[in-house]
Amino acid sequence: MNFAPELISLLRGISKLVALTGAGVSQESGLRTFRDAQTGLWAQYKPEELASPEAFRRDPKLVWDWYAWRREAVKGVRPNPGHYALAEMAKRVPEFILITQNVDGLHHMAGNQRLIELHGNIQRVRCAECYTFTETWGDDTKSVPQCSVCGGILRPDVVWFGESLPRDQLEAAVEAARTCEVFFSIGTSGVVQPAASLAFAAHSRGAVVVEINAEPTPLTPEANFALQGKSGEILPRLVEAVWG
Numbered sequence: 001m002n003f004a005p006e007l008i009s010l011l012r013g014i015s016k017l018v019a020l021t022g023a024g025v026s027q028e029s030g031l032r033t034f035r036d037a038q039t040g041l042w043a044q045y046k047p048e049e050l051a052s053p054e055a056f057r058r059d060p061k062l063v064w065d066w067y068a069w070r071r072e073a074v075k076g077v078r079p080n081p082g083h084y085a086l087a088e089m090a091k092r093v094p095e096f097i098l099i100t101q102n103v104d105g106l107h108h109m110a111g112n113q114r115l116i117e118l119h120g121n122i123q124r125v126r127c128a129e130c131y132t133f134t135e136t137w138g139d140d141t142k143s144v145p146q147c148s149v150c151g152g153i154l155r156p157d158v159v160w161f162g163e164s165l166p167r168d169q170l171e172a173a174v175e176a177a178r179t180c181e182v183f184f185s186i187g188t189s190g191v192v193q194p195a196a197s198l199a200f201a202a203h204s205r206g207a208v209v210v211e212i213n214a215e216p217t218p219l220t221p222e223a224n225f226a227l228q229g230k231s232g233e234i235l236p237r238l239v240e241a242v243w244g
C-alpha cells in the first residue's frame, strides 16, 4: 500500500496523536469481532441476553460462564503486528494516547503502557455489590463465585449495555480527542456511543482524522485519510514508512 505523502510528512512532525481501537484490531489475533456477519460474537448470542445488568440479575450463572469462556479464549491469544505497531508509535510520538474499546488486554501485552480502557478489562473480576477486585475465586460449577469481603456475587469488570463508562477513563478520552493533532480510528465499526463520537469531536476541533478499517464505516466519509484493509498489515507498513 502506498500512503499519501501528506500523511507521511504530517506524522513525521506530529507531537500529539490519539488512536481509538475496536475489535477489528484483535481480529488477526484470532478473536472474533462483534458485528462482522457470520463470525461476530453477537451473531450467535443476543447481547441483551448476556451483556447487561438485567441478564446478570436474571441468570448470573449463564453470564458468568459466558465471560469465563471468553476469558479463557483471550488467555490463549497473542498481540498481532497491529498491536506491536501501535506500541512502536507510542515510542516515536512525544504524546501518544491509546484509547481502546477492547477488553482483551492485548495492547497492554504488546507494550502500550498509557492506555485508556473505555469498556473495562475481561481479566479483571470484581464484586457486583461492594466493587472489591479479586484475583482468585473458587470454581463452583453450580453457582457464581462470591466476594470474600461481603459475600456478594462476582462479575467481570467490563461495561455492559445500559451501564455508564468509567468516568475518569471517559473524561480522559474526551480530553485527548479534543486536543490532539491527529486522531486514528482503527478496527471499529463506530456505532457504539460514546466511543463513536470521539473521532467526530476530534475532527470538529481541527484534528486530522485517519481511519484504518477492513470496510467503510459511518466515519469514512468524514475521515481525511481512509485506509481500507487489515490493521495488522497497514499499521506496521505505516510505521515503517514514517519512522523506518
Ligand code: OAD
Pocket: 021, 022, 023, 024, 025, 027, 028, 033, 034, 035, 036, 040, 051, 101, 102, 119, 159, 160, 161, 186, 187, 188, 189, 190, 191, 192, 212, 213, 214, 215, 217, 229, 230, 231, 232
Ligand atoms: P465491531 O465488531 O462493531 O466492529 C469491528 C470493525 O473492525 C468492523 O468495522 C470491521 O470491518 C473491522 N475489522 C474487522 N477485521 C479487521 C482487521 N483485521 N483490520 C481492521 N479492521 C477490521 O467492534 P467495535 O467497533 O469494537 O462494547 O464494537 C464496539 C463495542 O460494541 C464493543 O466494545 C462492545 C460491543 O458491544 C461493549 O461490550 C460495551
